Amino acid sequence: MQETDNTQSEDSSGLRSQVREGHIREHAMDLALKDQEVLIRKLRLAEERSAMLASIVDSTEDAIISKDLNGFITSWNKSAERIFGYRSEEMIGQSILKLIPDDRQDEEALILSRLRRGEHMRSFNTKRVTKTGRLIDVSLTISPVKDEKGAVIGVSKIARDITEAIEAEKQGAMLSAIVSNSEDAIISKNLDSIVTSWNDSAQRLFGYSAAEMIGQSIVKLIPDDRLQEEPEIIAKLSSGQRVDHFETKRLTKFGKLLDVSLSISPVRDLSGRIIGISKIARDITYKKEEEQRKNDFIAIVSHELKTPLTSMRSYVQLALAKALERGDGFTEKVLKRADAQTRKMTGLIQDFLNLSRLEEGKMTLNLSEFSLSELINEVVSDTLTLSPAHEIIYEPCGEMRIRADREKLSQVVINLLGNAIKYSPEDTTIRIECSSTAQEVTIRVIDQGYGIPPEDQSRLFERFYRVNDGRQLNISGFGIGLYLVSEIVKLHGGEIRVESEVGKGSIFSIMLPLASLK
Numbered sequence: 353m354q355e356t357d358n359t360q361s362e363d364s365s366g367l368r369s370q371v372r373e374g375h376i377r378e379h380a381m382d383l384a385l386k387d388q389e390v391l392i393r394k395l396r397l398a399e400e401r402s403a404m405l406a407s408i409v410d411s412t413e414d415a416i417i418s419k420d421l422n423g424f425i426t427s428w429n430k431s432a433e434r435i436f437g438y439r440s441e442e443m444i445g446q447s448i449l450k451l452i453p454d455d456r457q458d459e460e461a462l463i464l465s466r467l468r469r470g471e472h473m474r475s476f477n478t479k480r481v482t483k484t485g486r487l488i489d490v491s492l493t494i495s496p497v498k499d500e501k502g503a504v505i506g507v508s509k510i511a512r513d514i515t516e517a518i519e520a521e522k523q524g525a526m527l528s529a530i531v532s533n534s535e536d537a538i539i540s541k542n543l544d545s546i547v548t549s550w551n552d553s554a555q556r557l558f559g560y561s562a563a564e565m566i567g568q569s570i571v572k573l574i575p576d577d578r579l580q581e582e583p584e585i586i587a588k589l590s591s592g593q594r595v596d597h598f599e600t601k602r603l604t605k606f607g608k609l610l611d612v613s614l615s616i617s618p619v620r621d622l623s624g625r626i627i628g629i630s631k632i633a634r635d636i637t638y639k640k641e642e643e644q645r646k647n648d649f650i651a652i653v654s655h656e657l658k659t660p661l662t663s664m665r666s667y668v669q670l671a672l673a674k675a676l677e678r679g680d681g682f683t684e685k686v687l688k689r690a691d692a693q694t695r696k697m698t699g700l701i702q703d704f705l706n707l708s709r710l711e712e713g714k715m716t717l718n719l720s721e722f723s724l725s726e727l728i729n730e731v732v733s734d735t736l737t738l739s740p741a742h743e744i745i746y747e748p749c750g751e752m753r754i755r756a757d758r759e760k761l762s763q764v765v766i767n768l769l770g771n772a773i774k775y776s777p778e779d780t781t782i783r784i785e786c787s788s789t790a791q792e793v794t795i796r797v798i799d800q801g802y803g804i805p806p807e808d809q810s811r812l813f814e815r816f817y818r819v820n821d822g823r824q825l826n827i828s829g830f831g832i833g834l835y836l837v838s839e840i841v842k843l844h845g846g847e848i849r850v851e852s853e854v855g856k857g858s859i860f861s862i863m864l865p866l867a868s869l870k
């Protein structure tokens with residue numbers, strides 16, 4: 353049993369060792385398989401990493417180029433193609449000197465010697481030349497490429513095109529030079545009216561230095577009686593509108609009131625959002641003084657002319673009465689003409705006096721109640737004696753009593769009718785109409801004259817504005833009639849409109865509200 357046992361035990365130990373060997377072999381195979389898997393995984397990772405690096409290199413905005421230590425290009429990415437214009441097959445194997453302008457060729461030797469010593473060069477700004485020969489500004493970052501032992505075997509280069517940035521910088525410098533050398537005060541502020549920039553002329557004009565004003569409210573410059581202007585300006589600007597040539601007064605550091613003309617515009621960020629306000633202030637004190645002198649002159653001359661003219665008119669009327677008495681037809685005709693001309697002159701002088709009153713802010717209304725149709729009738733018959741060459745049709749609009757400044761309203765109708773005659777060929781018809789609603793009365797003067805070009809229509813009511821049209825060059829005038837008409841109408845709370853077509857004629861309509869005239 354023992355033997356058998358022994359034999360059995362020998363057999364089983366052999367088997368055991370066979371099994372063990374089998375296990376070891378399996379284990380070894382397992383290990384080998386695992387190693388392989390690890391290796392494969394490592395390789396895959398390395399592949400992924402290099403694919404990722406390649407895609408980074410390809411998708412970057414900067415040119416990424418590598419070259420050997422002799423300056424021959426070994427890789428060239430997509431942005432290098434875009435920036436320099438050469439494709440990679442045109443550049444790989446070529447010398448980098450191809451990109452370097454003639455006057456900078458020695459830069460390469462310098463770069464390579466620093467790189468050989470293992471140094472990096474960061475943000476080195478220089479110029480390079482593209483395939484089309486265009487010079488571009490680039491910022492270079494150059495690094496040595498080392499092998500496992502640390503020996504420098506090549507060079508990698510990242511080039512960024514900074515042409516636009518440098519151009520923007522130059523433009524910025526130019527703009528700031530313009531701002532600081534400008535004769536006008538140029539100021540910027542935020543939407544809370546806090547000053548954010550202040551140029552030299554702002555200091556010259558207002559007396560405050562930039563240090564005294566930046567961070568302060570612009571309200572410091574506004575006289576007390578004009579404080580409401582600031583919220584009005586901010587509201588207008590916030591809605592995206594500009595304010596042009598706004599004439600007003602501002603206060604200097606020393607308490608002096610200046611006449612200024614302001615041009616104010618919104619400042620937007622790149623997304624178009626309004627982030628502030630820029631203001632150009634021009635000192636117009638001299639211009640205002642000139643205007644004042646001109647005004648004073650007009651006022652004095654008109655006044656001096658008015659007195660002798662009034663007595664002249666009385667003498668003419670006296671003589672006319674005598675001529676009528678005597679039945680002297682010829683003298684009567686001559687004196688009637690003299691009377692009409694003196695009336696015309698009185699009208700002109702009246703316009704000048706009104707102009708200077710208006711400029712001084714002294715034009716006031718002298719309201720009374722009267723018949724509008726009677727007033728129009730008077731003006732029409734006066735005008736007819738002055739200009740018999742035109743047909744004037746007035747269809748009376750019934751008894752229309754209104755409350756207004758009779759003398760000024762008559763000036764308005766005289767001016768509109770006078771213009772209709774002046775700017776229409778002889779023998780044409782001029783109509784004057786009136787109508788009313790419960791709210792307002794409308795007077796319309798319609799002619800078949802030369803008409804007014806559309807671009808001039810909106811400016812007709814400006815002071816001294818005359819249409820610069822060949823046909824009208826020979827017609828004398830001062831360009832103040834329509835300005836006065838519109839100011840008088842505005843003083844009455846009314847409105848004036850023009851419709852006109854060149855070669856066909858014009859319609860001037862004035863609307864006067866009845867309520868405000870009560």
Ligand code: ADP
Binds near residue numbers: 767830832
């Ligand atoms: P003035 O007649 O003295 O030039 P106004 O202020 O009365 O000044 O008119 C301004 C300008 O408007 C005139 O120069 C003329 O060119 C134009 N204008 C005014 N009324 C008429 C009209 N009825 N037809 C054509 N043009 C007109």
